[in-house]
Amino acid sequence: MRRLSASHPSGERGFVVLSVRLRSTALVLAALATACSAGKAEKSPSEPVTINVPPPGKEARDLRVPLDAYDLSPTEWETVGAAEDILTGKCMRSQGMKWKQLPRVAETDLEPAQRRRYGVIEPGIARVFGYHLPADRPTLAKRIAAEDSRRENLSRKERYAAYGEDLKGGCLAKARRQLTNGLPATDRDLLSALIGKTFEESQRDPDVLRVFRAWSTCMNRAGARYSSPLKAIEDERWTKIKEPSRQELRIAGADVRCKAKTNLVSVWSEVEERIQKDAIREYPKELKSLKESRLGEVKAARRALEA
Template sequence: MSVRSRAAATGAAVLVLACAVTGCAGDADAGPPRAEPSKAGGPTAPVPPPGKEATEISVPLDRYGPSPGELETIRAAEDVLTGRCMRGKGVEWKTAPRVPGEETQPRNRRRYGVVEPRIAEIYGYHMPAERPAVARRAAAEKAREKGLGAAARKAAHGSGKAPGGCVRKAKETLTRGLPDADYGLLDSTLGATYDRALKEPEVVRVFRAWSACMKKGGYDYPGPMQAITDARWRKGDHVSREEIRQARADVRCKERTGLVAVWNAAETRVQRAAVKAEPAAFEKLEKARSAWVDAAKRVLEKA
């Protein structure tokens, strides 16, 4: 598996995983929602910037895989390299608009479920719509792909007999010469430390406190990940009033119990222990990540 594919898979795994130990006072759902039910990411839904509740979440293993902003840098560099290859074949290739790092989704946005009050008010448990720069890039890529003729498509993506093409060549060019690293170790450690943190006594206690808080509003879940993965919220893009009410209550109960801080401290502790157990392997991972991003930046500097 290529370096980029491995890191992308790692980011997806974190997103899936992510997807004050005192009691709570007051109603867990005071007042009506302040946002109309809508389509998640629909044309009328505002796209607020990520809240600090999400942007400030970090864990030690973050440093060993590219951040969302760094992956955008890598993606832009691959696009430039693809364009060079395509022009070498006499085919036009319009590079997509670049995305500033601050326009990407926070790396750990859903690590502990929904944590941003404003996002809960608009999207409930659905993922927020992409920021404008990301949406523009995606639209440009989609339009470019749709406009490819047969010859251009073959040059870009290869064919059944000759898979790859310029897109694949660009990825290989960017990762050529990067330091070797054990990306499987990063994947497995992400999962193992997440599971281990869930069993830490303080995390078990704060989950109970959060659950008790939610019950005061009429919501019965043993933990926040059961709330966000409830099948009721996965039926299409529609965000109902009930979903918004519950998501708002969820965020308030996290705030009242200090759940995010407690959970994050436990996960930070077990991740640091895991890194300490294999320092040489993780040092190689950090060097590989840094070299990959630096290679992408050099490509863009010459573009």
């Protein structure tokens, strides 16, 4: 099981903490730089461990914030990632190299964009994983295992062709340029800043502070003392262990029940919606470009997948 991550808005692209690695992240590319490369010996694809992971709950699937409209949704991320993979493969094969396409991820297996925005909110997830990140769902686990296997089996020449000398070029960079060609210039740093700023501001709102106190009182009755849900998810008792303890499962369950009892998620999300809409009105031109870029990239990805 993966270590717990107290993932809340802090400027990541669209706060999509997918865990999916559908695009080659800096971590993956760094691994490429150090992977053994001399031989061409094929390794057997590692099979993901099958465990019974509950699907994302309705509470997480339904959670949205206004700034979501300006970045790719989890489904769109998957679509764009699949198109990049197809285009990268065409580029590789044009150079006489192989490129094994990765399996697609079912929409029901994708991580909801705002799943942990307000801490743990799904009863089924709290019951099994506590505050730890849920394990990957089946098609996502299969995709990650296939990506890992492909990366491990690339020769030095193939890695250079796919990613370039600086790990920012090659066929993957070409694929990304194909999907974004002609789209308006965007300021993603602005979007990241707005995501973080509005989230922080929401925590100082009187209505949110009021519901925090109600939630905290409820948690006290369950034997847990936290001033806010983020304090609970960041507790070092959970972050320093690989598997959730019985105590963690009990407290996480109480956390979810107290959120429901105090209407914490609805109150907090309504406040954040108001704050984000105010922020959106301050940057109409910049955010319009971001939305146009997002829609254009997805449209180009769908064309690539249908070709």
